[in-house]
Amino acid sequence: MSDNKTTNKSEWPLWEVFIRSKAGLDHKHAGSLHAADFEMAIENARDVYTRRMEGVSIWVVESNNIHASDPGQSESMYDPASDKIYRHPTFYNLPDEVKYM
Amino acid sequence: MTQFSFQQHFDDKIDRDETIEPKDWMPDDYRKTLIRQISQHAHSEIVGMLPEGNWISRAPTLRRKAVLLAKVQDEAGHGLYLYSAAETLGISRDEMYDQLHSGKAKYSSIFNYPTLTWADMGAVGWLVDGAAIMNQVPLCRTSYGPYARAMVRVCKEESFHQRQGFEIMLNLSKGSEIQRKMAQDAFNRWWWPSLMMFGPPDAESPNTENSVRWRIKRLTNDELRQKFVDVTVEQAKILGLTIPDKDLKWNEERGHFDFGAIDWAEFKNVVKGNGPCNKQRLETRKKAWEEGQWVRDAATAHASKRKSRKENEAKAA
Numbered sequence: 001m002s003d004n005k006t007t008n009k010s011e012w013p014l015w016e017v018f019i020r021s022k023a024g025l026d027h028k029h030a031g032s033l034h035a036a037d038f039e040m041a042i043e044n045a046r047d048v049y050t051r052r053m054e055g056v057s058i059w060v061v062e063s064n065n066i067h068a069s070d071p072g073q074s075e076s077m078y079d080p081a082s083d084k085i086y087r088h089p090t091f092y093n094l095p096d097e098v099k100y101m
Numbered sequence: 102m103t104q105f106s107f108q109q110h111f112d113d114k115i116d117r118d119e120t121i122e123p124k125d126w127m128p129d130d131y132r133k134t135l136i137r138q139i140s141q142h143a144h145s146e147i148v149g150m151l152p153e154g155n156w157i158s159r160a161p162t163l164r165r166k167a168v169l170l171a172k173v174q175d176e177a178g179h180g181l182y183l184y185s186a187a188e189t190l191g192i193s194r195d196e197m198y199d200q201l202h203s204g205k206a207k208y209s210s211i212f213n214y215p216t217l218t219w220a221d222m223g224a225v226g227w228l229v230d231g232a233a234i235m236n237q238v239p240l241c242r243t244s245y246g247p248y249a250r251a252m253v254r255v256c257k258e259e260s261f262h263q264r265q266g267f268e269i270m271l272n273l274s275k276g277s278e279i280q281r282k283m284a285q286d287a288f289n290r291w292w293w294p295s296l297m298m299f300g301p302p303d304a305e306s307p308n309t310e311n312s313v314r315w316r317i318k319r320l321t322n323d324e325l326r327q328k329f330v331d332v333t334v335e336q337a338k339i340l341g342l343t344i345p346d347k348d349l350k351w352n353e354e355r356g357h358f359d360f361g362a363i364d365w366a367e368f369k370n371v372v373k374g375n376g377p378c379n380k381q382r383l384e385t386r387k388k389a390w391e392e393g394q395w396v397r398d399a400a401t402a403h404a405s406k407r408k409s410r411k412e413n414e415a416k417a418a
């Protein structure tokens with residue numbers, strides 16, 4: 001290109017890739033990549049993120065469709081749970097004779 | 102929060118060894134330093150495919166060809182993981198490509214040396230990937246989350262790269278006289294440039310307080326270089342190869358090998374663009390990008406055609 005610019009007027013959209021590493025497990029975020037459409041995104045994800053059998057299933061989501069919580073709000077967001085230890089089984093003191101509970 | 106408390110919050114996280122994530126507030130300096138470092142690293146992975154790519158069609162056996170192909174494919178993957186990590190900091194992929202293709206961005210100068218014989222595939226895997234691993238392992242715990250996660254993946258994959266290289270050297274060193282000479286010759290040519298991969302001596306490139314604090318750099322250039330020399334000398338013994346350095350000797354007192362002076366003038370010259378292959382590498386890279394333009398355009402056109410067809414179908418229904 002004459003102006004020495006390599007800019008692609010329409011950069012392919014960014015996709016987030018989620019991979020299930022084996023049957024029965026959750027899909028987990030693996031990373032991101034660029035692709036023209038979802039099919040190409042899945043094919044590229046296979047080549048980029050599962051070269052060593054890291055997955056049995058792939059999800060791709062266009063990055064601009066992901067909405068995230070605000071890290072600046074984490075305190076007000078998660079604080080309400082921190083004083084509710086009675087939601088955990090260890091909160092309850094039972095005699096040792098109680099079995100299978 | 103005020104600017105001050107944002108900074109305080111960031112500093113506290115760093116002090117607690119927590120990771121910084123893309124949406125977290127971060128100082129401009131941190132962002133800029135990371136964009137530079139991660140994109141340079143990505144460029145190195147991409148340009149790093151070229152010296153080895155040269156040999157894929159000339160690998161001596163089908164097994165060697167499959168292995169080399171897999172290694173080069175990994176390097177492409179490493180470049181992609183790292184470009185994605187850099188993108189989370191707000192620079193676009195195209196901007197980074199621009200910086201590479203226009204010569205504005207640097208990549209590791211080791212890739213500006215030629216790969217003359219098959220033994221170079223051995224020496225590159227053993228020494229160049231070996232040095233890269235030594236540089237990269239500490240980065241798996243760097244403070245920026247996406248970078249650290251990319252590095253974990255990269256480091257996992259790198260170890261086969263070094264082992265396949267060493268295996269090539271091992272076979273050659275046990276082979277005919279000509280093969281042994283070929284291995285030694287490759288070793289002679291790659292040894293010094295590999296030592297340069299750790300960057301200028303500490304006296305000229307002191308770790309800034311910030312890069313240590315931000316866990317972008319954990320050991321100094323000289324510390325890493327020494328570590329590399331110590332382990333590689335022992336590995337060379339197994340191959341029966343001679344280190345091309347007459348000043349190399351064990352220093353009992355230091356508990357390390359002493360080694361000769363590195364030709365930093367050569368290093369600077371290669372960084373400046375005057376290495377044996379700088380021009381060729383950049384041209385090959387640009388050619389690949391330009392000749393791939395029609396593929397990118399076609400895929401974009403195909404995707405938008407399909408999208409509008411789908412929309413029309415939905416309207417009709």
Ligand SMILES: [Fe+2]
Pocket residue numbers: 146175176179255259
């Ligand atoms: Fe790599």
Ligand SMILES: [Fe+2]
Pocket residue numbers: 146179233237
């Ligand atoms: Fe690397």
Ligand SMILES: [Fe+2]
Pocket residue numbers: 176230259262
């Ligand atoms: Fe590698």
